Amino acid sequence: MERLPEPELMEDQAQVKAYAKADFEAPHNQFIQRLKLFINKPQFSGTALDLGCGSGDISCRFAKAFPLSKVHGVDGSEAMIDYCKLSTPKELKPRMNFILGMLPETILPQSGYEIIFCNSLLHHLHDPQVLWQVIKKYSRPDTRIVVMDLLRPDSIENAQILVNNYALDEPEILKKDFYNSLLAAFTLTEIKKQLAQAGLNFFIEQISDRHVFITGVKP
Template sequence: MNRILEPELMEDEDQVKAYAEADFDIPHNQFITRLDHFINGAQFGGVALDLGCGPGDISCRFASAYPLSKIHAVDGSEAMIHFARQQTPDDVNRRIRFILGMLPDVMLPQLSYELIFSNSLLHHLYDPQVLWQVIKKYSKPGTHIIIMDLLRPDNIESAHALVSTYAGNEPEILQRDFYNSLLAAFTLAEIKQQLKHAALDLSVEQISDRHVFISGVIPGAYFNKWT
């Protein structure tokens, strides 16, 4: 099945509200658990970069899991950033800086980061190299990279089955968005080719019937700040 693009940004208020209120507890917790395992449970105390933060749920989970950390969280949707700023709990709000801006042109506060992560951004991008080149631009030797995203199913029937299984009880608008996102996602082979083109040596692993986990460390001097 060929890729079918969906809009890069979620800007409709009803769409944003439905997405923000959806139950992503299992995949988002899985993301943080895998991230923690990848950095060997170290007590990260640097500044992380969250690309495509949406309504800020994963940024908040990360900030709660790593109380010594700070996060710069970026999204191109003004509605998403507004929601994130309004809904972020006070106990982590002071450590998260939400930044409105489109990749790759957004101006970030730092030249590089010790940790760059992203969840469910890649499939929104018309050009996937935007993500990989931004990662390269804001990395340095030792930067940890953690990406999780959807995988495109083999056919329309499989896409409908995934929607029924994982979003069957969600509002119609969320079911539609999930379906469109599945059709816009990439395959494992496509992601591996993207990374080869970007000259990024990252591990690509299918971790569920709908998710891919991409991880690695930018080569060079290893950071000792986390231990």
């Protein structure tokens, strides 16, 4: 099935609210557990970068998992960044910096980060190289990179089956978003080609019927 891109930014207030209230407990928890295993530094006290942080759920989970860390989260949607600023628990606020900025143009506060992570941004990008080039730009030697995203099913019918299996009880707007995201996602083969084109020798693993998990270290 051909890729069908969706709008890059999630700017509609109703869409943002539905996304922020959705039940992402299982995939987001899995993301953090896998990230912790890969990073293997419970005392990490540097600053991590969350690309396409959305409503900030994963940024906050990271900050809780690494209590000495700081997080810079960037997103091009003002509605998402406003939501992050309003919803971040008070005790985490001193360690969080949510930045409104469009990738790849935006200039981030640090020239390099020790950890860069990203969930569900890749399938939004019309040009996937934006993600890999931003990662290269903001990596230092030894930066740990963790990316999770959706994989495109091989047919419309299989996309609908995934929506029914994982979003049946969610509001219509979220079901539609999930369906559009599955159609906009890349395949494993396409992601391997993107990484080869970017000169990034990362490890790629399919970890569920709809997710790919990618890890790497900047040489």
